[in-house]
Amino acid sequence: MKKLLTILLIITSYAMFAARPHPSDPKATPDAAKLYQKMLKLQQKGLMFGHQDAFAYGTGWYAEEGRSDVKDVCGDHPAIFGWELGHLELGDKYSLDSVYFDNIRKGIQDANKMGGINTISWHFRNVLTGGTAWDVTSKKTVASMLPGGEKHQVYLQYLDKLATFMLSLKTEKGTLIPVFFRPFHEHTGSWFWWGKNLCTVDEYKTLWRFTVNYLRNEKNLHHLLYAYSTDRFATEEEYLDRYPGDDLIDLLGFDLYDRGPEYASTLGNCAMMLTKIGAEKGKIVAVTEAGGPISKNTEWWTKTVLETLRSYHISYALVWRNPFNQPPRVAFGPYKGCPSEQDFVKFYNDPKTMFLKDIK
Secondary structure, three states, X not given: OHHHHHHHHHHHHHHHHXXXXXXXXXXXXXXXXXXXXXXXXXXXXXXXXXEEOOOOEEOOEEOOOOOOXXXXXXXXXXXXXXXXXXXXXXXXXXXOOOOEXXXXXXXXXXXXXXXXXXXXXXXXXXXXXXOOOOOOOOOXXXXXXXXXXXXXXXXXXXXXXXXXXXXXXXXXXXXXXXXXXXXXXXXXXXXXXXXXXXXOHHHHHHHHHHHHHHHHHHOOOOOEEEEEEEOOOOOHHHHHOOOOOOOOOOEEEEEEEOOOOOHHHHHHHHHHHHHHHHHHHOOEEEEEEEEOOOOOOOOHHHHHHHHHHOOOOOOEEEEOOOOOOOOHHHOOOOOOOOOOHHHHHHHXXXXXXXXXHHHO
């Protein structure tokens, strides 16, 4: 009888484990798998708030230990911390947003230790022209990076530098910190060299597939979760047109900035379609970049963002950065003294939203 109970327990435990959603990487680290499962659960609970470079700087300040503009306003840090690695490929000491890579590493470690979640973008240089990520003068850049292309070896050097940094993201105990990696984003537009008018569908998908497989199989990176994010889209077919595959992607997102009166309806339509796609594929879904006229619209946080997203199971919405060296009017996140400061406090206090303390 005891033996039978033991067998049943093993079978039940295995079934429970097998039923757990797993990242796209079959060899994902235990912590990466836990983060993936945690995100799916939190997605059903509420909307996490994220901010780009939250620990790095803010409106009127730079590199102050433990500070974020978000905490200055509401008393808590964001749940999602966004980071940018542009210029890492050049061997520079600091990013294109003037943050030392050593400080980015520490910020990721600090956020992880506090229970926060990290997501990384990479606006790396145009390997063919030597220009910035916004250099769209050639339609041959992506093709040149692929195996057999004239700049393939240069791209491998870029990826090797990226891998070295990713492998340095460790806890005090020496375990690798799981992070979301979001390259080649907003590809439905054509303002980056990887945009839709700068490469073919097959070239874009091949770039994704080569990149992920190289990082997984050649560099042994299994603590990365991969995010695919478009700009605005009108149909599910448009969203998935350049989707590289379920075996590569863990998070489905879109970037959408408030440029006019149609923003709320567009945000809602994209959220509705994405939650449907995410449910069908069993993927995390998010608004991976956002921002609006928070210096003019004093109820943007509650009336535009929260009212629109309240009905959907979106894991998080991340707003872009608050530059330390530019006027406050260009900030995308809240800051002390912002015209929409009190509205953000209402946004924070709403049961739907989640910040760092809510996800520990």
